[in-house]
Amino acid sequence: MHHFYAWLSLVMSIFVTxxxxxxxxxxxxxxxxGTGENFMEAVxxxxxxxxxxxxxxxxxxxxVLLFIGWSGQAFTTDGSSxxxxxxxxxxxxxxxxxxxxxxxxxxxxxxDKATVSLFEYGxxxxxLYPERRVYKAGQEPQPTSEVAIYSTAKxxxxxxxxxxxxxxxxxxxxxxxxxxxxx
Numbered sequence: 001m002h003h004f005y006a007w008l009s010l011v012m013s014i015f016v017t018x019x020x021x022x023x024x025x026x027x028x029x030x031x032x033x034g035t036g037e038n039f040m041e042a043v044x045x046x047x048x049x050x051x052x053x054x055x056x057x058x059x060x061x062x063x064v065l066l067f068i069g070w071s072g073q074a075f076t077t078d079g080s081s082x083x084x085x086x087x088x089x090x091x092x093x094x095x096x097x098x099x100x101x102x103x104x105x106x107x108x109x110x111x112d113k114a115t116v117s118l119f120e121y122g123x124x125x126x127x128l129y130p131e132r133r134v135y136k137a138g139q140e141p142q143p144t145s146e147v148a149i150y151s152t153a154k155x156x157x158x159x160x161x162x163x164x165x166x167x168x169x170x171x172x173x174x175x176x177x178x179x180x181x182x183x
Contacts, residue, residue: 006074013064013071020057020064027054072155072180080162082170083114091175094157095119099127101164101171109133111146112164114171118150118157126150130161130173155179 031042047054083098100115113131128148158176
C-alpha cells in the first residue's frame with residue numbers, strides 16, 4: 001500500500017510542477033507582450049515585481065522536490081552479502097563485483113579495504129572503495145565504516161564494508177539503493 005501513496009505523491013508533484021511552470025509562462029508571456037522585454041527578463045522581473053505570488057510558487061516547488069525525495073524512499077532497496085574476490089551482487093539495475101580485498105595498518109588505524117566495481121546494465125560506471133577502520137587512539141578500539149557512494153540525479157548507491165568473515169577471505173558488504181535522492 002505504501003507504493004500507492006508514493007505514486008500518488010509523485011503524480012501530484014508532477015501536477016503541481018506543471019501548474020507552476022504554466023503560471024510562470026503565462027505571466028512572462030503577458031509581460032513580454034506588454035513591456036517588450038525578452039522572455040527571460042520577463043520571468044525575472046515578474047518574480048521581482050510580484051514577490052508574494054511568484055515567491056509562493058518557488059516555495060511550493062521546493063516542497064515538490066521534498067515530496068519527490070520522500071516518495072522515492074518507498075522504492076529503496078538494500079542487500080547484504082559475503083563477497084570474495086570475483087564475487088558479484090545484483091541490486092536493481094546495478095551489479096557490484098568485488099575486485100580486491102586488502103588490509104592496511106597505519107599508526108592511527110588499521111583497516112579492511114575493498115575495491116568494488118559498479119556496473120549499470122552491464123556497463124562499468126565506477127570503482128568504489130569502502131573500508132572498515134579501527135582507530136587505535138584511546139583506551140578501546142573505535143571501529144568506523146568509510147562508505148562509498150555512487151550518486152546520480154536519479155539515485156544513489158551506498159556501499160558499506162560491514163566486516164569480514166572469520167577467515168578474512170570474504171567481506172560482508174551492505175548495499176543501499178536510494179532512488180530519487182541525492183546526497
